[in-house]
Amino acid sequence: MREMGGDQIEEAVAGCIAALRPTVARDWTEVKAGDLDWNCHETAVHVADDLVAYAANLAGRARDAYVPxxxxxxxxxxxxxxxxxxxxxxxLLAATVRTTPRAVRAFHPFPFRSADRVGSAAMGIAEVLLHTHDMAKGLEVPYRPSDALAESVLALLFPHVQPGPTPWETLLWATGRGELPGRAPVTEWHWYNNLVVPADRLDLVGIRPAEARDLSLGGDGGFQWTEDGPYEGTREAAGFLLKAYEGGVHRPEFGVFALVRREDGRAIGGMGFHSAPDEEGRVEIGYDLTESARGHGYATEALRTLADWALSRADVRSLFATIEPVNLPSQAVVGRAGFTKVSEDGEGLAFELRAAR
Known part of the structure; x- marks a missing residue:
């Protein structure tokens, strides 16, 4: 998979410079940046400030707030x-993204208070694309970035937004800057960096639609896998995630997580939800591991962690898993994680774990 990285940051910045350079003789302080309250000078300073802030957060490993x-x-x-x-x-942001390990996460408030290098690159690019649009609109000069950049920003930062007929117009609509046929105007918005849920030896790393697309097509999704991974179940789950995204029903926090072993940064499996909770607060969970990672308690550890996270939410009352009768190891995993068998039919054994409240 081609990650969102330094090359794409440089492409976005080059497009910004090319669009705005013909206007440098004008007084940017006297021109409003599109529909923003800022003028074009203030908006340009904001773009530069965001780019260096994302670089500083990554380089400084900021955890609880922006580097001051x-x-x-x-x-x-x-x-x-x-x-x-x-x-x-x-x-500076491009260089920082290129040299920062994938596992590093730095502070950003939306919505889970951290972003990795891919998310930081995507946020920097989004700032450049959108605010160049604002300035170009005010200065009345043409500007249109590549659909590839806009599509990547959507698939990484807007997993809750159904893709539209054209990526750039969809991104403008999703950020309150334009109209899209058949969709209501957007008046409030923010983007989503992926959720990471830490376990003892693993990190459960939320898979974004861009990564799910790559996994479903036979790629690595941008993860470093063990030699025998990813397992087919993870690819299938990524395909379901992608269909939910394309259908406009994907809930990012109820997607699929890559199980990343902290000691070596290797992905060893996938775990996630089949959908968002239903009206009764029930949600189904599934998982798999690469064969080389089995027998070490990783699945039990990850399942306990994700179950604790889910059942702490007000919208989740119970988790259930369906397992084939012959799959004794998986039945043992759910048993160790606290699930109990509640039914048995031709499709398999159903296990449930209910919230204590």
Missing amino acids: FELKLDDGTDNSGLLHVIETTGA
């Missing part, structure tokens, strides 16, 4: 100099 600094231009910096600042801060 703010970009300030030298007095007398003209528009050409400001574009140079955007180029430079974009290069």
Whole structure:
């Protein structure tokens, strides 16, 4: 899979510079940036500030808040100099993304208070694309990024948004900047970085639609797998996630998680939900492991962790799993995780774990 990374950041920044450079002789402080309250000068400074902030958070391994600094231009910096600042801060983010290990996560408030290098790259690109659009609209110059960039931003940061007929128009609509036939206007929005749920020896890393697409097509989804992974069940689950995303019914926190072993960063399996909870708060869970990872208690550890996370939510009252009668190891896993058998039919054995409340 081609990750969202340094090359894509540089592509986005180059497009911004190309669109705005013909306007540098104008007074950007006198031109409103599209429908924003900021003028074009303020918006350009904001773009540069975000780019360097995402780079600083990754490099500084910020955990609970942004690194406490703010970009300030030298007095007398003209528009050409400001574009140079955007180029430079974009290069800093690109370099940081390229050199940051995948497992590193840095602070960002939406919605789970952290982002990895892929999410940080996507957020930086989104800031560049959207605010270049705002400035270009105000300055009345043409601007349109590649559909590939817009599609990647949607599939990484907007997993809750059903893809539209054209990625760029869909991204504009999803951020309150345009209309999309058949959809109501968007007045409030924010993007979603993926959820990571830590266990003792594993991290349960939420798989984004862009990664699910790659896994369903036979790729690695951007993860480093054990030599015998990913197992077919994970690919199948990724395909279901992708269908939910394309159908506009995907709930990011009730998707599929890659089980990533912390000691070596290797993905060893997948675990997740078949859908969001129903009206009674019931949700089905499934999982698999690569053969080389079996017999070490990883599945039990991950299932206990994800069950605890799910049952702590107000919208989840019970979890259930359906297991084939011949699959004794999997039955043992759910038993160790606290599930009890509640029924048996031709499709398999049903096990349930209910919330204590």
